[in-house]
Amino acid sequence: MTAASFLTAVERLAGVLARENAALAALDMAEVALCLPEKTAALAALVDARTGDATPAAARAAVARARALMAENRTLLERAMMVQNRIIGLIAGAMREAAGGRGYRSDGQRAPAGAAAAYAVSARA
Numbered sequence: 001m002t003a004a005s006f007l008t009a010v011e012r013l014a015g016v017l018a019r020e021n022a023a024l025a026a027l028d029m030a031e032v033a034l035c036l037p038e039k040t041a042a043l044a045a046l047v048d049a050r051t052g053d054a055t056p057a058a059a060r061a062a063v064a065r066a067r068a069l070m071a072e073n074r075t076l077l078e079r080a081m082m083v084q085n086r087i088i089g090l091i092a093g094a095m096r097e098a099a100g101g102r103g104y105r106s107d108g109q110r111a112p113a114g115a116a117a118a119y120a121v122s123a124r125a
Contacts, residue, residue, distance in 0.1 A: 003056035009049040010062040013042040017069035024076035027083060 016039045023031035055063055105111050 003059060006046075006049045006056055007059040007062055009042070009046040010059055010066050013039070013046050014062060014066040014069055016042045017066065017073050021069060021072050021076055024073070024080050027080060029080065029084075032080070 016035055020032055020035040020039060023029075023035065
């Protein structure tokens, strides 16, 4: 491992995390999804660059920044998941209400009032 390659890998990961964090803060889930392959590659490059136990002195500040961005990333990811769960709950509740509590049986006939209906929600980021 050279200090330069390690520093480059840390800075690359920090850059991706900063971009993903901005997208998460804006709840721009499409942009978040676009960050995943780049974040995966940046992490792999960091693992490849890190072969020893010691962090090069020149990279300590970059490592501290990356750690701070990772902590922020975790908080923002948890918030985004909570928001998505709430949205799905709102949609499912609205669908139940719009159906008047009625759905369809497996034979295609309307279910009796008060019978539980099944719904599926699918989305791509």
